[in-house]
Amino acid sequence: MGEGGEGGGEILRLRPFAYFWGASSLRAVGGSMATVAIQVVIVTILEATPSQISILSALSVVPYLFLGLVVGALMDRWRRQRTLVLTSIGRAFVFIVLAVLLLTGTLDFWTLAAVTLALGVLTLFADSAAQPLLPRIAPRSSLVQANARLGQSETVAGTAGPALGGILLNLVGPAVLFAIEAMISAIAALLQSRIVVYEPPSSPRPPGRHVGHEIAEGMRYTYGHRTLRPLAISIHVWFLANSIVATVLAVYVLRELGLPSWAFGIALAAGGIGGFAGALVAPRVGARLGAGHAILLGRSLVVIPWLTLAIAPLTAASGTAPVLVVVALTQLLWGLGMGIEDANDISYRQSVAPDDIQGRMNATIRTINRVIFFVGALLTGILMVQLGYQTTLGVAAGIFAVAALIVAFSPLRRVQHAI
Template sequence: MSNAAAGAAGAVRPAEVLRAPAFALFWSATTLRAFGTAIAGVAFQVLIVTVIGATPMQISVLSALGVVPYLFLGLIIGALMDRWRRQPTLVLTSLGRALVLAAIPVLLLTGTLTFWSLAAVILALGVLSLFADSAAQPLLPHLVPRRSLVMANARLGQSATVAATAGPAIGGLLLTLVGVPLLVLAEAFMLAVSGLLQSRIRVREARAEPRPISRHLGHEIVEGVRYTYRHRTLRPLALSVHTWFLAHSIVTTLFGVFVLRELGVPEWAFGLILAAGGVGGFLGALVAPRIGARLGAGRAILLGRTVTVVPWLAVAVLPLTAATSLAILLPLLAAVQFLYALSQGIEDANEMGYRQAVAPDSLQGRMNSTIRTANRVVFFFGALLAGSLATVFGFSVTIGAAALIFAAAALVILFSPLRTARHDDAHAMA
C-alpha cells in the first residue's frame, strides 16, 4: 500500500476524542449545560405563560431578548475572546448563569417575578451565553489535535441532539414532580457542576500578541470581518451558511404552524415527528467524521446542504392538506424532519471542524463571531419575512421558496474553491 493510500485509510478512522482527558471534561461540561438548558426551557414556558401571564407581544419581546445580545454584542465579544483566555471565561459564565437562574425561585417566593424582572433574567442569560459560545469554539482547537476537530464537534453535536430531544420530556416530568422553583434550581445546580468540571481542564492558551496603544477594539473587529470574507475558502463557507440560515429561519418559523394548524396533525403525532429529527441529527453527527474523512470537508458540507433541499421541496410540491390521512402525514413529515436533521448533523461537524482548523488562534474568536452574528441577523429578519410570505402566498409556496434558498446555499459551495477543500489541507495551513 502506498503512503498516500495508507494515509487515506487511516483518515477514515479518526481517533476517539473522548479518551483525551481535557476534551472528556469539556464534553461533560457542555453536555450538562445542554441538558440543563433543555430541561429548564419547559420551566421558562410555564413562567411566561402561566405565572406572569405574558401577552403575545410580551412573549415576542422575551423571545427576541435571547437573540438581541448576539445582534449588538456578537462582534465585540468575539474580538474580546481573541484578547482574553477562553477557559476562565467558560468557568465564569457557567457560574454566572447558575447565579442568575437561582434568582428566579427567590423572585417567585417573594412575589416579585414580573415581566420586567423575567426579561432582565433572560437578557442576562443571553449575554452570558454569548460569552460562553464565543469562548467555546476557539478553545476547542486547544483541547484536541486539529485532525480530530471533526470528531470532537461530532461528539458535541450528538450530545446536543440527545439533550434537545430528551431534555423537554425530562423537564416536563420533573416539572410535575417538583414544580417550577425546584426545577430552575436543578438547572442552576447543573450549571454550577458544569463550571466545576470546566475548571478542572488544564489547557495552555497562546498569549495574545502585544497590540499598539492606538489599536482599539474596532480595528480588531474590522480585521476579523476582513479575514473571514477575504479568505479563499472561508468566504464561500460563510456566504453559504448565511444563505442556509435564511431558509432555516423560514422553515423553522412555519413548520409547527403548518403541521398543527394547516394540516391538523394532533399534538402527540407532532411530538413523534420532532423526535424523528432528533434521531436524524444524532445519526448525522455519528457518521460526519467518516464522511468528512472520505469526501473531504468541502464535499461533506456540500452533501449536507444538498440533502437539505429534498425534504422541503417534497413538502412544497406534494398535495398535503388537512384531508390527507394521518397514516400518510405522520411517516412523511417524520421523514422530513429526519432528513433535515441528518443533513445538519453531517455538515455541522465538518463545517465547524474546518473553520476551527483553518483559522489561526489569534483570529478564532473574531472569525467565529463574524459568521455567528451574521447568521443571527439573517435568522432574525428571515423569521419576520416568513410570516409575511406565508400570509401572502401560502405555506406551500413559502416553503418551496425556502427549498430554493437551501439549493442556493449548496450552489455557493459547488462553484467555489471550498468544494475541493479537505480537512488535511486546513491542518497544514493552520
C-alpha cells in the first residue's frame, strides 16, 4: 500500500496526473497573483467607487449563478481535457489584453468589468471540466491522494501567491505582472495538452431531449442518491456558514479588535499552514477512518474556531499579541479541518458517481453553493447590525454544527473510499 492507503504509490509518478497537477498549481499561483494586481488596479488606478467595487465582486459570481448548471451538463458531453486547454489559452489572451489596455492607458471601469466577467466564465468552464476529468486520470483508489496533492498546492498558492504578487507589483507594475500571468496560463495550457487520457464519445442525444432534461437528470441523481443527497445538503449548509464568516471575520478582527493589518495577514497565513497540514494527512485519515468519518471529522473541526471567536473575551484593549494568538490558532484549526474534509469529500463524490453524470453532479452542488453563498453574504450584513459581530460568528458556528450533524445522522457517515 502506498501513502494514504492507496494502492499505486505516489500519485505524482503517474504522468497524466503530474501534468494535471502542474497546470493546476501554476494556475493557482498565477490566479492569486492576478487577484492582488486586479484589486490594486481597481483601487489605485481606476479609483473605483464602493458601488463599482461591489459590481466587480458580483460579476465574479454571476457566471456560476446563470451558467453553472448548463456548463455542468456540457461537461458530460464535451471533451474535458480540451476544455481545460482552451480555458487556459483564453486566460492567457484576456491577461494580454488587460496588460495592453494598461500600457496604453485605455483601461476603464466597464472594460475591467468585461474582463472580470470573461475570467469568471473561463474559471467556471475550467472548474467544471477539472473535477470530472480527474477520475479519468487517477485510479479511483488514488483519488484521495490526488485531491490532497491538489489541495496542498492550492493552499501554498493561496498563501504565497498574494505575497509574490505584491512583490512583483512593486518591482514591475501591474501591466508586466498581467503579462507574466498570461505566460503562466500559456504554460498551463501546454501541460494540459500533454495529458494522455481516454475520453469516450458521448452517446447521441435522443430526439426532443435538450440540455434542460440533462440538468434535471443531474439534479435528480444528486438529490435522489442515498449518500450524495446528505453530502450535498451538508455542503450547502456549510457554505451558508462559510459565507457568514467570510464576510464578518475581517471587519470584526480589524475594526472591533483593532488587529493591525500585518498581524491579520499572519493570522490568515496560519490558516494556510493548517490547510496544507490537513491536506497532507487527509489520505491517511480517509484510509483509517473511512470517507464518511473523515468528512465528519473535518466538518466538526471547523465548528471550534468560530465558536471560540464567538465566546472569547477579546476586545481592542486586549492588545495585539493575545488577539493575534487567538485568531491565528483559530485559523490554523479552521484550515486543518477544511484540508481534511475537502480531499475526502471531493474524492468520494468523484468515486461514487458514474462518469457520464460527473459534470452535472458537481455542477449541481457547486451552483447551489454559489447561490447560497451569495444570499448568505447579503444576510450577514443584517446579522452584524442586529446581533453584533461575535453573536453573528456564534450563529455561523451553529450552522457549521448543523452541517456536521447532517453527516453524523445519515448513511454517509459509514461510507468507505474505493480500494
